[in-house]
Amino acid sequence: MDQNELKKAVAKAAADYVKSRLDERTVVGVGTGSTANFFIEYLGEFKHDIQATVASSEETARRLKALGIAVIDLNSAPEISVYVDGADETNEHLHLIKGGGGALTREKIIAAVAKEFVCIADDSKLVDVLGHFPLPVEVIPMARSHVGREIVKLGGDPVYREGFVTDNGNIIIDIHNMSIVDPRKLEQQLNQITGVVTNGLFAMRPADKLILGGKDGLKTMS
Ligand code: 5RP
Numbered sequence: 001m002d003q004n005e006l007k008k009a010v011a012k013a014a015a016d017y018v019k020s021r022l023d024e025r026t027v028v029g030v031g032t033g034s035t036a037n038f039f040i041e042y043l044g045e046f047k048h049d050i051q052a053t054v055a056s057s058e059e060t061a062r063r064l065k066a067l068g069i070a071v072i073d074l075n076s077a078p079e080i081s082v083y084v085d086g087a088d089e090t091n092e093h094l095h096l097i098k099g100g101g102g103a104l105t106r107e108k109i110i111a112a113v114a115k116e117f118v119c120i121a122d123d124s125k126l127v128d129v130l131g132h133f134p135l136p137v138e139v140i141p142m143a144r145s146h147v148g149r150e151i152v153k154l155g156g157d158p159v160y161r162e163g164f165v166t167d168n169g170n171i172i173i174d175i176h177n178m179s180i181v182d183p184r185k186l187e188q189q190l191n192q193i194t195g196v197v198t199n200g201l202f203a204m205r206p207a208d209k210l211i212l213g214g215k216d217g218l219k220t221m222s
Contacts, residue, residue: 031085143195
């Protein structure tokens with residue numbers, strides 16, 4: 001199987017999992033990216049059995065609506081039963097780097113609310129130490145230089161994501177060349193920098209379940 005087929009396989013497994021746990025109150029949080037897009041396709045097959053979805057980006061909302069799947073504002077959702085999303089990197093503790101697609105803030109909000117966070121990925125995303133993938137940080141535009149200088153003090157190389165504006169009207173700085181040996185500590189340190197909206201480390205609230213696809217089949221970690 002190539003990488004796309006693996007993404008499709010884990011998306012199908014997540015859809016089957018969600019389907020097996022449905023009740024009339026089920027609101028599904030839906031992630032952003034190519035793996036989440038496959039999940040959206042499968043969700044369409046049982047759209048009438050779920051109460052609604054909450055989307056982690058404008059792009060995801062557009063895709064859900066195009067399939068006739070109900071999308072509601074998070075503030076109108078009584079709860080989110082399960083949130084399904086991809087990741088850019090994961091370690092064995094289910095600490096993640098997310099935000100390659102720039103949707104990290106809304107993704108983190110949904111993860112914070114969700115009763116269960118199911119991450120889906122092909123096994124190229126599993127690493128021993130996070131940080132090969134540049135860590136995205138969403139920043140208020142006027143704080144760009146300040147945040148960049150603070151990132152240098154923490155030992156990273158900040159790179160401004162040129163021409164990209166988040167759904168919240170902010171910019172992204174990607175941190176390169178940082179070996180993240182203590183993800184929970186770094187997540188908190190970055191959150192303390194004035195002007196940072198969110199960072200793409202999901203360690204304080206990791207995934208609850210990880211469905212990984214590889215050449216030997218699917219593996220679930222929790
Ligand atoms: C978007 C994300 C995605 O989950 C992450 O970038 C993985 O994307 P893909 O499924 O396309 O590999 O965090 O902000």
